[in-house]
Amino acid sequence: MFIRTVEQDSSLDKFRAEVRAFCESELPPVVREKQKRGQHLEKHEYISWLQRLGTRGWNTGKWPKEKGGLGWEPAQFLAFQEELGRAGAPPLMSFGPTMAGPVIYTFGNEEQKGQHLPGIIKGDLWWCQGYSEPGAGSDLAALKTRADRDGDDYIVNGQKIWTSTAHWADWMFALVRTDQKAKKQEGISFLLIDMKTPGITVRPIIGITLGHHLNEVFFDNVRVPIANRIGEENKGWTYAKFLLANERVGNVDVAKVEGSIEQIRQLMAETREAGKPLSDDPAFRRRLAELEVGLATVKALMSDQLAAARLNGAPSLMGAAALKLRGTELQQAILQTGIDVLGRHGMVYQSDALNAGWNGEMIGPESSADVIYEHLYRRAATIYGGSSEVQKNIIAKGALGL
Numbered sequence: 001m002f003i004r005t006v007e008q009d010s011s012l013d014k015f016r017a018e019v020r021a022f023c024e025s026e027l028p029p030v031v032r033e034k035q036k037r038g039q040h041l042e043k044h045e046y047i048s049w050l051q052r053l054g055t056r057g058w059n060t061g062k063w064p065k066e067k068g069g070l071g072w073e074p075a076q077f078l079a080f081q082e083e084l085g086r087a088g089a090p091p092l093m094s095f096g097p098t099m100a101g102p103v104i105y106t107f108g109n110e111e112q113k114g115q116h117l118p119g120i121i122k123g124d125l126w127w128c129q130g131y132s133e134p135g136a137g138s139d140l141a142a143l144k145t146r147a148d149r150d151g152d153d154y155i156v157n158g159q160k161i162w163t164s165t166a167h168w169a170d171w172m173f174a175l176v177r178t179d180q181k182a183k184k185q186e187g188i189s190f191l192l193i194d195m196k197t198p199g200i201t202v203r204p205i206i207g208i209t210l211g212h213h214l215n216e217v218f219f220d221n222v223r224v225p226i227a228n229r230i231g232e233e234n235k236g237w238t239y240a241k242f243l244l245a246n247e248r249v250g251n252v253d254v255a256k257v258e259g260s261i262e263q264i265r266q267l268m269a270e271t272r273e274a275g276k277p278l279s280d281d282p283a284f285r286r287r288l289a290e291l292e293v294g295l296a297t298v299k300a301l302m303s304d305q306l307a308a309a310r311l312n313g314a315p316s317l318m319g320a321a322a323l324k325l326r327g328t329e330l331q332q333a334i335l336q337t338g339i340d341v342l343g344r345h346g347m348v349y350q351s352d353a354l355n356a357g358w359n360g361e362m363i364g365p366e367s368s369a370d371v372i373y374e375h376l377y378r379r380a381a382t383i384y385g386g387s388s389e390v391q392k393n394i395i396a397k398g399a400l401g402l
Contacts, residue, residue: 012075012076012079015076015079015080016079016082016083019058019079019080019083019084019087020083020086020087022056023083023084023087023088023089024087026052027049027087027088027089028045028048028049030045031045031049031089031090032087032088032089034356035088035089035090036088037353037354037366037370038354038367038369038370038371038373038374039353039354039355039356040211040354040355040356041090043126043168045090046090046093047123047124047126049089049090049123050092050093050123051122051123051124053092054121054122054123054124055122057069057070057121058070058080059092059096059097059120059121059122059123060097060101060120060121061076061077061080062077062306062309062310063097063101063102063105064310067105067117068105068117068118068121069121073310074302074303074304074306074307074310075303077306078254078299078302078303078306081253081254081255082254082258083255085253085255085256085258085259086255086259091253091255091256092253093126094247094250094251095126095127095128095129095164095173096119096125096126096127097120098246098247098249098250099127099129099173099246099247100116100120100127100173100192100243101116101117101120101121102242102243102246102313103173103190103230103239103242103243104117105117106242106313106314107190107230107239107242108230108231111227112192112227112228112230116171116192125170125171126165126168126169126170126171127169127170127171127172127173128163128164128165128166128168128169128171128172128195129163129164129172129173129174129247130145130160130163130172130173130174130175130193130217131143131160131174131175131240132160132161132162132163133145133159133160134161137162137383137387138383138386138387138389138390140175140240141184141185141188141237142184143158143175143176143177143188144158144177145157145158145159145160145174145175145176145177145219146158146176146177146180147176147177147178147189147191147224148178149178149226150223152225152226152227153223153224153225153226154176154178154191154223154224154225154226154229155221155222155223156174156191156193156199156219156221156222156223156224157219157220157221157222158176158218158219159216159217159218159219160172160174160216160217160219161205161216161217162205162214162215162216162384163202163214163215163216163217164213164214164215165213165215166195166202166215166217167202167212167215169195170194170196171192171193171194171195172192172193172195172217173190173191173192173193173230173243174190174191174192174193175188175189175190175191175236175237175240176188176189176191176236177189178234178236179234182234185237186234187234188236188237188240189229189233189234189235189236190229190230190231190236190239190240191224191228191229191230192228192229193222193224193228194224194228197222197223197224198222198223199219199220199221199222199223200217200218200219200220200222201217201218201220202215202216202217203215203216203217203218207376207377208376208377208379209351209373209376209377210351211351211354211373213377241317242314244317244320244385244386245314245316245317245320246309246314246315246320247385248315248320248321248323248324248385248386248391249305249309249315249323249324251324251327251328251381251384251385252298252302252323252324252327252328252331254295254298254299254302256331257295257298257327257330257331257334258295260331260334260338260374261288261291261292261295261334263338263367263370263371264288264291264334264337264341264371265279265288266367267338267341267365267367267371268281268284268288268341270365271341271342271343271365278341284337284341287337288337290333291330291333291334291337294326294330294333295330297326298323298326298327298330301319301322301323301326301327302323302327304319305319305320316398317394317398318394318397318398318399321386321390321391321392321394321395321398322391322395324385324386324391325382325388325391325392325395328378328381328382328388329382329388331378331381332378332379332381332382335371335374335375335378336375338371338374338375339371339372339375342364342368342372345363345364345365345368346364346368346371346372348363348364348368349369349372349373350362350363350369351369351373353368353369354369354370354373
């Protein structure tokens with residue numbers, strides 16, 4: 001447990017004020033308005049914002065100073081996330097700063113660090129994750145995408161699926177099988193793949209949200225330099241587990257969770273039943289209180305795992321699993337409450353309202369489309385990054401030795 005001093009609290013208040021002032025002056029009004037309405041951002045809008053954060057080193061503020069970061073304490077990173085959320089700014093994109101970056105600065109060679117870390121720090125490059133496959137989701141070690149040596153290159157063939165923002169990505173970090181005869185967790189290597197390489201095909205997956213966020217990626221004799229392999233050949237599972245611990249912490253954006261609770265609170269105040277706002281209904285008040293307690297719990301777990309990452313280089317697998325489990329279940333509970341508040345209006349999903357330029361008439365509260373979109377999208381929260389069942393197994397194994 002960390003005990004904060006008056007000086008530390010004062011410093012944190014100054015930092016919050018600095019972030020608020022930055023967002024006020026640097027966040028484009030059109031992006032702020034889109035975020036308020038829950039509308040989809042274009043890639044150039046997102047990249048422009050990340051580059052502005054990069055001028056302060058804020059994309060990677062929680063990285064150790066010796067790795068190019070700012071060495072933020074857990075409280076400072078949480079404060080940063082909260083202020084971004086309260087300003088209506090886009091959240092940090094975790095693929096580079098939270099996933100690829102720490103793997104590269106921990107296990108990569110100097111050439112790889114020099115090539116990739118500056119772009120992640122500055123927010124210039126977009127990364128995606130090549131893990132899941134049609135037959136290897138929660139059973140990730142069953143992956144079949146193969147990489148065969150050919151001189152100084154690997155020849156990669158196979159398929160990845162559910163690849164978030166692959167259509168925007170400049171680079172992918174991917175797990176591939178480099179030894180076809182080895183057992184599951186063995187024979188896997190960790191590659192960095194330039195998405196402009198010939199032989200890569202990205203196809204959209206239109207999910208239940210009716211939006212394009214997910215993709216399937218095909219590799220057809222794709223040449224990847226052996227120099228793009230992180231660490232040793234066939235030792236990729238070690239680096240994959242390190243990344244997964246960071247990913248599971250990154251899956252829980254406390255600013256987004258806090259913003260969703262505030263959105264539901266406002267929706268309850270605006271929605272009337274029998275002439276009274278739902279915010280006066282004892283049942284809904286109880287649910288809101290339970291959500292707020294859940295948020296406090298998640299913040300505490302997040303602080304612990306950020307502290308563990310500062311001390312050990314990465315969160316603990318068991319602690320990250322607990323945070324991922326509680327955080328994603330909380331997200332779903334918040335959004336289910338939102339759907340219940342919407343009532344009959346929750347049956348009408350006007351997905352076009354999430355696209356800029358839409359000028360139709362909203363059925364129900366202005367935030368209806370956003371709440372429904374998030375509800376549908378976050379149904380997968382207890383699956384992506386490792387299903388809840390997988391997280392429970394990790395906790396049981398770590399706590400009970402099962």
